[in-house]
Amino acid sequence: MSHVLALDLGGTKLSSALFNAEGEMLLPRRTELNGRVGEQVGELIATEVAERMAACVSLGLSLDSIGIAVPGSCNPTDGTVWAPNIPGWDKYPLRDLLRKAGNGLPVVVDDDRACSILGERWQGNAKDVANAIFLTVGTGIGAGILMNDVVLRGAHGTAGSLGWMGLGVDHQEVYAAVGDLEYHASGTGIANAARRQVEASPDYQGMLRGIQLSGQLTASDVFAAYHTGDAIAVQVLDLCVKYWGVMVANLVSLFDPEVILFGGGVFGPANSLLPMIREEARKWAQPLSFPFVKIDGSALGPQAVLYGAGSAALHEKTKS
């Protein structure tokens, strides 16, 4: 039976798996980048491809194509990649590398925003949906946007840069690095807001104080504290629900999608907040379409992007 090879390159790891045309995943595995940069990351990918191809041979599987998702932007013309979290990957010639490593198999390079929604479209919560948005809320915030069954990419491949959404009219200097929405409502933003609040609350003796003193306060800690009713965690996440609510509303008003899916490291733990996010969004959104939008968590979780790379590879195979 024929398969495709999917790879998901992140800022700190490389995941890979085989998929058949029915979307069944075979032999998933994950390798940490362990500080590799530039050409070393390319070598790791080439090795991974060689090993997976050898595995296919020994298992008697035929391999039809290779798809890879990258944390950045791809130039569809020359197949080069810009990935800000991988030092040295500025116009990195990834497609050429993969073609060589794959012995001439059809190859597709796509960005992780696009792959996230392609994965859910193929085997997740956007099956058979032509207009759907996948929100990744983790270290940063980004959106994979599918309209009329085509992923929106924009003129320079940066469509869906949702973290840069401004939700106010008075700009602050702190937004310059990551954008207003990402500053306030990403995983990083949640941890930073809780840290600032602990520092500004000398009388606060809750559980976040001790974690703060250890220097390791993360968004996960804020969620754990939230479920105990911790005052700072409640304050921080109540504000995030407002940000996520108006974010959802703006996506509904602009794109009129059928489905909006939340994924990334924060959803996960924030999935229980989805009903509150929906109620917040309802206040702001274009009212005709809003009642019809399904707002849900990701079905594939951290593997949505890997599924999407598989879906892209399968489509590339059928093209060639």
Added chain:
Amino acid sequence: MSHVLALDLGGTKLSSALFNAEGEMLLPRRTELNGRVGEQVGELIATEVAERMAACVSLGLSLDSIGIAVPGSCNPTDGTVWAPNIPGWDKYPLRDLLRKAGNGLPVVVDDDRACSILGERWQGNAKDVANAIFLTVGTGIGAGILMNDVVLRGAHGTAGSLGWMGLGVDHQEVYAAVGDLEYHASGTGIANAARRQVEASPDYQGMLRGIQLSGQLTASDVFAAYHTGDAIAVQVLDLCVKYWGVMVANLVSLFDPEVILFGGGVFGPANSLLPMIREEARKWAQPLSFPFVKIDGSALGPQAVLYGAGSAALHEKTKS
């Protein structure tokens, strides 16, 4: 030489013209609705079509198709129209009416947001551009969004409902009717903000005071006052520039377009503010793509939608 018939139905008027394939406009004319509602508007359209067809015959022009833009949403399946500003137009069977009036000529019904960008794509400031947005800022605020040379419509035809964009996290009751952005930064919003400000400023003796007393203060008055340095006009429009700036930034971050065009009754007079809007947007937008976006006024002005209806008719003709 063969032509198409284009119609642009607004809340208060019906415009029409003939176009040839090169985009030359022939015999434009405008009829006021004069309070017509429901079926009366349909009869006006049927009469207009009959008269334009008769004119074509007497001029020896062949007519290939008919396109009409409507101020609302169209159901592409059954050709019915929902137009909130035309009483009685809820699921109004406009396509059937046009087919009958047009003696079976190919007919296309589209919304004015879509037609605005199609017009500029055909004969205006978005010629040969595949990713472009037309902003209509007038009584309300809406966007016609072209991505990969296809107009975004969404699942229910309400994509581009830009006036509903929320630009804050604390919802106010006054946004419920028209949306946050439209409340603050439409023509209606500008006039209302100036009125509120005059009422709240007992010491203000500027030109807007007298107009306010006459009960007829409009956005045009605010622009006229702005150019004389009137304190209230400057305050109101400085705030609008902030709203328009973050609006542009959010469109750049989400869609990554090549061109953003401002039209509608307010641009016009607000075109001189475009450099300020661009500087405001620069603070907020995804920084990689922003430098490449062209921000400009409409080339076709109030006729962009009529051109778009012509472009849609031409495309419909080539399909059939």
